[in-house]
Amino acid sequence: MAFLRVDHVSKTYPVLDDKARKGDSFVVFRKVAFEIHKGEFLSMIGHSGCGKSTLLNIIAGFDQPSEGGVILEGREITRPGLDRMVVFQSFALMPWLTAFDNVRLAVRQAHPDWSPQQVRDWTQKYINMMNLHGAENKRPAFLSGGMRQRVGLARAFAVEPKVLLLDEPFAQIDALTRGGIQEELVRMWNATRNTVFMVTHDVDEAILLSDRIALMTNGPDAELAEIIEVTIPRPRVRAALIDSPEYHRIRNHILHFLMKGAKREKHVKSPSNITDLPKTSSQLQVVGK
Amino acid sequence: MASQNLLKSKVGPYGLSLLILVVFLFVWQMSTLQPAFDSAGKTEDDLMVMEFNGDIVKDAKGNYIYNPDKVKGIPGPGKVFEKARVELGEAFVKKGANDHGIGLLVIYTIRRFLVGFIAGSVVAVLLGIIVGLSRPLYIALNPFIQVLKPISPLAWMPLLLYSIKDPYWTAILVVFMSSLWPTVANTAFGVNSIRKDYLQVSALLEMSYFRRLFQVILPAAAPTIIAGLRISFGSALVAVVPAEMLLGELGAGYLTWIEWNNLDISGVIFAILVVGVVGYALDYAFGRLAAAFTYSEV
Numbered sequence: 001m002a003f004l005r006v007d008h009v010s011k012t013y014p015v016l017d018d019k020a021r022k023g024d025s026f027v028v029f030r031k032v033a034f035e036i037h038k039g040e041f042l043s044m045i046g047h048s049g050c051g052k053s054t055l056l057n058i059i060a061g062f063d064q065p066s067e068g069g070v071i072l073e074g075r076e077i078t079r080p081g082l083d084r085m086v087v088f089q090s091f092a093l094m095p096w097l098t099a100f101d102n103v104r105l106a107v108r109q110a111h112p113d114w115s116p117q118q119v120r121d122w123t124q125k126y127i128n129m130m131n132l133h134g135a136e137n138k139r140p141a142f143l144s145g146g147m148r149q150r151v152g153l154a155r156a157f158a159v160e161p162k163v164l165l166l167d168e169p170f171a172q173i174d175a176l177t178r179g180g181i182q183e184e185l186v187r188m189w190n191a192t193r194n195t196v197f198m199v200t201h202d203v204d205e206a207i208l209l210s211d212r213i214a215l216m217t218n219g220p221d222a223e224l225a226e227i228i229e230v231t232i233p234r235p236r237v238r239a240a241l242i243d244s245p246e247y248h249r250i251r252n253h254i255l256h257f258l259m260k261g262a263k264r265e266k267h268v269k270s271p272s273n274i275t276d277l278p279k280t281s282s283q284l285q286v287v288g289k
Numbered sequence: 290m291a292s293q294n295l296l297k298s299k300v301g302p303y304g305l306s307l308l309i310l311v312v313f314l315f316v317w318q319m320s321t322l323q324p325a326f327d328s329a330g331k332t333e334d335d336l337m338v339m340e341f342n343g344d345i346v347k348d349a350k351g352n353y354i355y356n357p358d359k360v361k362g363i364p365g366p367g368k369v370f371e372k373a374r375v376e377l378g379e380a381f382v383k384k385g386a387n388d389h390g391i392g393l394l395v396i397y398t399i400r401r402f403l404v405g406f407i408a409g410s411v412v413a414v415l416l417g418i419i420v421g422l423s424r425p426l427y428i429a430l431n432p433f434i435q436v437l438k439p440i441s442p443l444a445w446m447p448l449l450l451y452s453i454k455d456p457y458w459t460a461i462l463v464v465f466m467s468s469l470w471p472t473v474a475n476t477a478f479g480v481n482s483i484r485k486d487y488l489q490v491s492a493l494l495e496m497s498y499f500r501r502l503f504q505v506i507l508p509a510a511a512p513t514i515i516a517g518l519r520i521s522f523g524s525a526l527v528a529v530v531p532a533e534m535l536l537g538e539l540g541a542g543y544l545t546w547i548e549w550n551n552l553d554i555s556g557v558i559f560a561i562l563v564v565g566v567v568g569y570a571l572d573y574a575f576g577r578l579a580a581a582f583t584y585s586e587v
Contacts, residue, residue, distance in 0.1 A: 062489055080492040092486035096508045096584045105504070109494035141585035159494075 002035035002071075003195060004059070004163055009033070009068035011054050028054055029222040031068070034214060036163075039193040042227075043206040045254060046216030052199045056167050059197060060086050072162060082110050085156035089168040091148045093140040099151045100127060100136035103158050110159040126158040129188065146177035150184070157188055166198035170205065179238055182208060190235065203254050207247060208236055215257050228253065314366050321365035326355050364555045372555040373562075387547070389539055395567055398529060398540035402571065405464025406525045410518055413469045417476020417514070418507075427481050434474050442467030442528040446535060456536040460529070467528040468521040475517025479510030512586070515579045522575055526568050541567055 009032050012025040028051035036042045044052045057063040059070050061080035070077045072084070085106075086092075093102050104123040111119065127136050130150040140148050149169060156164055169185075170178045182205060189196065189209075200206050206213050207230055215225045232246050241247050326345055328336060336353060339345045345353045380392030389397075420430050445466050450459045483506060491505045507514075530542030537543065541563050548556030 060489075060493070062492070080489065080495075082493065082495050084493070086489070086493060088486050088489075090486050092484075092490050094487065094490075094505070094508065095586055096511070106494055109496060139584060 003038040003040075003073060004036040004197070005071045006032060006034050006036075006055070006059070007068050007071060009055065009058060009065040009070065011051055011058070011063075012066040025066075027221045028219055029216065029224075032216075032224045033068075034224060034227060036195055036197060038195055041189060041196045041198070041209055041211045042214060043198045043200055043210040043212075044214040044216060045200060045203065045206055045258070046222065047218050047258065048201075050216040050219040050222040052216055053167055056086070056165050056197065056199045059163070060084055060165050082159055083162040084165055085159050085161040085163075086165045086167060087149070087152050087156050087169045089171050091140065091145075091152045091172075093148055093151055093155075095140050098137050098139055099132055099143065099147075100124075102140070102151055103127060103155045106155045107158050123158060126154040129157070129191075130154040130184065144177070145173045146181050149173060149181060153181075153185060153188065157192060157194070160192070160194075162195060164194045164196045166196060166200075168200055169198070171201065178205075183238065185209065186236070203251055203258075206254070207232070207250055208238060208241060213250075213254065215254065225257065318365050318367070321363050323355050323361075326353050328353055364558065368555045369558045369562075372553075372559050376556075376559060387539065391541075391544065391563060394539060394541050394544050395563065397538075398533065398542060398567060399571065401461055401533075401538070401540060402464055402525060402529045405461045405529075406468045406522065408461075409465040409468030409525070410472055410521065412465075413472035413517075413521070414476050414514060417473045417517075418480055418502075420473070421477035421480025421510070422502075422506075424481070427477055431477075434470060434477070438470035438474060442524065443531055443535070446532065450536070456538055460532045460536050460538045463532040464525045464529050468525045471520035471524065472514070472517040475520070476510065476514045479513025479517075480506055482513075483509045511582050512584075515582055519575070519579065522572070526571065530564055 010030040011028040012030075013028070015024040015026050017024075032055060034042075044055070046052050054063060058065050059077065061077050061084065064078075077084075093099075094105070097105065100123060103126055104119060107119050107123050107126075108114070111122070114122070124136075127133070130153055132147070132150055132154060135143055135147055135151075140151065143151070149172075152169070170181060173181065186209060196209075198206070198209065210230050213228045213230060215228065216222050217225050228250060230250060232241070232244060232250075331339075336345070340347075340353070343356055343359055346356045348354050376391045380390045382390040383393065384390075420427050420434075442463050446459060446463055449462050449466075450456065453459060453462070487505050487509050488501075491501045496505065529540070530545070532538070533540040533542035534546040541560065544563065545557055545560040548554075548560055
């Protein structure tokens, strides 16, 4: 049985336009179905408005699906909980707490039976793992964007959730800092082998980090077009990656899809995108729909 | 150029403050100078009547001058300074039932202000949290708050005095009323408009209702609540002076009215200055306290 199953989830909103007939609804995405295995890193790419962040919110339990459901280890997700931690695009750190206290708050919630000393030690361990030395007693306002998101990652990893949900985690971080923090995420993920679902705009980031990449067509009324397997062996290093031919094949495929493939007609499931795939590559497998 | 460099130097702004003060005192002094008495054209009888009335007195040399204790118009800075020296000299002396030293009056005013303001703020913050936590309640109660907010706290005074029949508690209640609405409105708004991701984090961490309230909602709303307290603070400070005047309660505000009844204009000016200094001191103390509860937003 799959670890996390997104089972034909649709999200619709009632149309509030005056001209709309009663019961008309606006479909963000429909019948999105995929599974994530335990310890797998799956990314989702799509243009703005395809509902990928909404889907992440549904998995987190912040939002409810209009149809279908999300099942984690055989239990349907109905509300947020400590088994799924979100790393927010906006960091969502409490500005009145220091970096250390932001992480400690989460550790204390995850382990209410621990002594204060245990909580402190555990917090310190994750602060150290994210290289936040020297920043732990600063409030978020006095940290750079990269440092803030390290705190966000430390908070999420410290809880040891079953699933880690990354909502465009590096979108607000400048390109130069981003590379470093992405590699730290890879290191953390290698150490913990958490199950991760990440939503992103950044193709390079998705290839660097993911086992598989899900591509969404344009919204509204978006659909899951295909899921690409990234077979580039780990550990992946940014510098080595740019010279890898597989990297370029996958990257080109995704970019082609985003430029034209994503704009296909609604409700017509054409297998044509899949034929765009480079046939010569035996390592690039398509787990289509 | 030289004046610009002076302003940029560390003491420059303070030097400018001092200069403004000196210029102000000089203009005040010059504009309130009494003309020398001129007896020309007045008969001996006129002079006797004027002396009898106390308008003029004889100086050491036997010449008539205007009576320095009976000043027409606004008194000069020298007179006010002299008055201040006398009053501060007997700051903690009780001369009679209604004639307490200025130090005691300031203490009465601060005590009255603090009791009313703290009680009003506690009630206002609690009310604001209750209203702010529930969206329907917020919508339902907002019109009432908006109507009550602009009412001058002094407008409540006749009703309060009639209801409780005690000027001492009426004065405190006026301060209480004026500390209420801005804080209620701001607390409700602050609690109601917390950034969504803070609430999402507290939901992910499965925080209990009270932990969420005390560790997320209140800290997140703290800057807005303090901004409300600050508005309340100002209006309560403005209300306490006329409340004392109208109710005849001993205090720094009452002093201005007593001195007016005595036709002692130097005393009125001195009392005004005391009100200003007391207000500044309270505001400074509040600012220091508020700084402990504020933080930089990300």
